[in-house]
Amino acid sequence: MEVRRSYCGLCHPRCGTLLHIEGGKVVKITGDPDHPISRGVLCERGRLMLDHIYHPDRLNHPLKRVGERGEGRWERISWEQALDEVAEKLAKLRDQHGPETLAFTHGTKRTYHWDCRRFFNLFGSPNTCGVNTICMCPSYATEYATYGGMVMGSEIPGAKCVVLWGHNSSKSYPTFTYPMINGAQKHGAKLIVVDPRRIKEAEKADLWLQIRPGTDMAMMMGWMRHIIAEELYDKDFVANYTIGFDELKEAVEAYTPEKVEEITSVPASLMVQAAEMYATTSPAVLPFGLGPDKQGVNATQCARGRAILRSLTGNLEVPGGDNISLAGDIAKIHDWTALECNDMISAEQRAKQLGSDEYPFFGFPGWERNTAANAKLPEGYLAPPEAWHSNLAHARPVMDAILTGKPYPVTAAITLANNPLLALPNTQHVFEALKALKLYVVMEYYMTPSAAMADYVLPASTTVEQPEMWLTRDFCVACPQGIDKIEERRDSYYFYRQLGLRLGQEEHWPWETVEDVYDYCLDPLGLTFKQLAERNGVFGEREYRRYEKYGFGTPSGKVELKSSIFEELGASPVPVYREPVWSPKSEDPDLTREYPLILITGSRYLPMYHSEQRQIEKARKKVPDPLVSIHPDTAAKLGLAEGDWAVISTPQGSIRQRVRITDAMHPSTVDAQHSWWFPERNGKLPELFGVFESNTNMLCPDDPEFCSPEIGSWPHTALMCRVEKE
Numbered sequence: 001m002e003v004r005r006s007y008c009g010l011c012h013p014r015c016g017t018l019l020h021i022e023g024g025k026v027v028k029i030t031g032d033p034d035h036p037i038s039r040g041v042l043c044e045r046g047r048l049m050l051d052h053i054y055h056p057d058r059l060n061h062p063l064k065r066v067g068e069r070g071e072g073r074w075e076r077i078s079w080e081q082a083l084d085e086v087a088e089k090l091a092k093l094r095d096q097h098g099p100e101t102l103a104f105t106h107g108t109k110r111t112y113h114w115d116c117r118r119f120f121n122l123f124g125s126p127n128t129c130g131v132n133t134i135c136m137c138p139s140y141a142t143e144y145a146t147y148g149g150m151v152m153g154s155e156i157p158g159a160k161c162v163v164l165w166g167h168n169s170s171k172s173y174p175t176f177t178y179p180m181i182n183g184a185q186k187h188g189a190k191l192i193v194v195d196p197r198r199i200k201e202a203e204k205a206d207l208w209l210q211i212r213p214g215t216d217m218a219m220m221m222g223w224m225r226h227i228i229a230e231e232l233y234d235k236d237f238v239a240n241y242t243i244g245f246d247e248l249k250e251a252v253e254a255y256t257p258e259k260v261e262e263i264t265s266v267p268a269s270l271m272v273q274a275a276e277m278y279a280t281t282s283p284a285v286l287p288f289g290l291g292p293d294k295q296g297v298n299a300t301q302c303a304r305g306r307a308i309l310r311s312l313t314g315n316l317e318v319p320g321g322d323n324i325s326l327a328g329d330i331a332k333i334h335d336w337t338a339l340e341c342n343d344m345i346s347a348e349q350r351a352k353q354l355g356s357d358e359y360p361f362f363g364f365p366g367w368e369r370n371t372a373a374n375a376k377l378p379e380g381y382l383a384p385p386e387a388w389h390s391n392l393a394h395a396r397p398v399m400d401a402i403l404t405g406k407p408y409p410v411t412a413a414i415t416l417a418n419n420p421l422l423a424l425p426n427t428q429h430v431f432e433a434l435k436a437l438k439l440y441v442v443m444e445y446y447m448t449p450s451a452a453m454a455d456y457v458l459p460a461s462t463t464v465e466q467p468e469m470w471l472t473r474d475f476c477v478a479c480p481q482g483i484d485k486i487e488e489r490r491d492s493y494y495f496y497r498q499l500g501l502r503l504g505q506e507e508h509w510p511w512e513t514v515e516d517v518y519d520y521c522l523d524p525l526g527l528t529f530k531q532l533a534e535r536n537g538v539f540g541e542r543e544y545r546r547y548e549k550y551g552f553g554t555p556s557g558k559v560e561l562k563s564s565i566f567e568e569l570g571a572s573p574v575p576v577y578r579e580p581v582w583s584p585k586s587e588d589p590d591l592t593r594e595y596p597l598i599l600i601t602g603s604r605y606l607p608m609y610h611s612e613q614r615q616i617e618k619a620r621k622k623v624p625d626p627l628v629s630i631h632p633d634t635a636a637k638l639g640l641a642e643g644d645w646a647v648i649s650t651p652q653g654s655i656r657q658r659v660r661i662t663d664a665m666h667p668s669t670v671d672a673q674h675s676w677w678f679p680e681r682n683g684k685l686p687e688l689f690g691v692f693e694s695n696t697n698m699l700c701p702d703d704p705e706f707c708s709p710e711i712g713s714w715p716h717t718a719l720m721c722r723v724e725k726e
Ligand SMILES: Nc1nc2c(c(=O)[nH]1)N[C@H]1C(S)=C(S)[C@@H](COP(=O)(O)OP(=O)(O)OC[C@H]3O[C@@H](n4cnc5c(=O)[nH]c(N)nc54)[C@H](O)[C@@H]3O)O[C@H]1N2
Pocket: 106, 107, 108, 109, 110, 111, 131, 134, 135, 290, 294, 416, 417, 418, 419, 420, 422, 423, 424, 443, 444, 445, 446, 448, 460, 461, 601, 602, 603, 609, 610, 611, 612, 674, 675, 696, 697, 700, 716
């Protein structure tokens, strides 16, 4: 039996795999013990990879719609025909309405993304939108504005204190972050968990703060106030490397432990203990967690809060702390910004980006300011901001433009590695918009509810059928292609390049394959992609506290506790807390009477990844139905028993899920699994694989009043709902 090295890539870490091949077919997949990061471990989902590669429902050929949209009637066509027709239609729509008439919706990073941004910039459309508005990117853009980089490498193994703030790592990063936390605890590190649910990590934490959902910013401001009042902050760092300390002090002054207890429901003494533990145990890490980022109105502020806490406590750029700079040789690699072609889109087209009038910080205006500040630094210290992570159109105005033609018509969209009907809030709005498109192209593994609405559905290759480079601030690891592409599956680079070649972008797509692109990226290291794979990756040697020499990549060159970019773009430059719009403290008695429970959605669980794995029998055996978790006392009051079907309603809509009773929940709060649809059901309209039935985004609003005013992040948590027996 032949054994080839490859990788999983069914989620963000690209865990190393060994493909056991017989007669040209993979027959077994095991973890690669020599992989420098995952060291042979695969999670529950990764172990189902084989079922995914050869699944009978996989798309293997391009399809063209022949019936009405959503009618489920398709004709198999060749790639040539698909690309020719799509390019011709795009050229026509561009001539008629301008390039901004084409939009893109993206999901979380599943395949390459620089190719998409490159294509869109060259085409002239600023309208790429999607989940990044809530997923990590509020933090990315905000951290750039605060200190000129994003913490992507918390040095958990060397930390003496780890704070998991809305981060469910045992379920979300089971092979990556979670083992590091276990390791740190074994070496005596303290663990603080801030989470409304008693997650696995909370059970072994030194302190667990069972916070009321949506109130994290008040808690963060409480920590800041206490750390300042008790003079527990890093005085030297604050004096020499920050600006805006006095304004910050004033902004957080009102958040006394008592007030914070009143807002968050966490006892004042516990809050004080946690703030002191974090500030006095160094080094400490406060890694990214989605809990704060999916809070709508407070999302951007929470990202600021996290960045400010790291700075106040002097935990930036220290061993065992939160790091933003590039390590050693990694800085030489041409990174994704080098491939995005952001300078190719004109100022006139940039100005048309939908949503950047409402949320300029997250559009070109914010990104341009972050980029300009970064450009003043010596090369190779802090990476420039990727447009993909910090410069997007907003999904709501994009959908509105499709539906109303205002401020201009958006008539075409491409969706790749995304399931917008399950991922974006206000499903009905997204559905109406997809239905109204003149041209909708989806590249996918399976026929999903979103793909079922398309004009062209194109088959995507699995990670083992395409190479990738896992590039972080600290290391670069090759993810080798394990097998030839099956049938007519292709990678996204092929798709964008072929489209680009047909649309006058020839000179900008010189590399024929992705591996050629990676050879270009690695050229400054004198390596090819193949050699990178043979060397088992490149690991940069980290130099700490380089800010002492170069400052930070912000307009002032210091950590901006008061953000000048926020201020310039009309956002509050110092922290503010906002009560969630739907809240148990609402002054509207009808709301709290009709919707008495707090709703959180989307807490990660295995083996599912968002809307995926619903076709995989072994995954469905483990989790056959969508589940809503409820505290036993609450369930009893509502007359609900384990396994009952329940109807969950918010003022936005209603769905059904099955009851799971657990005392890991607070009695005031329920937690509904997100992104459920049913591939076994009828894929035609109106059923559309049951996409409207149990999908939590039927419950999540996207109106401006629910979105963070800085970035437009919409809420997937801290909502109000009612739960009833079906
Ligand atoms: N209510 C609620 N909604 C949420 C969240 C929540 O917590 N609650 N979380 C949000 C977050 S953080 C995120 S990131 C989004 C996730 O949103 P998405 O990224 O859209 O989520 P997926 O369901 O994984 O959809 C990816 C789709 O792309 C396909 N796919 C996967 N890999 C590839 C590939 O390499 N190439 C191609 N062409 N297709 C591929 C899959 O088959 C799948 O249909 O959901 C968001 N939505």
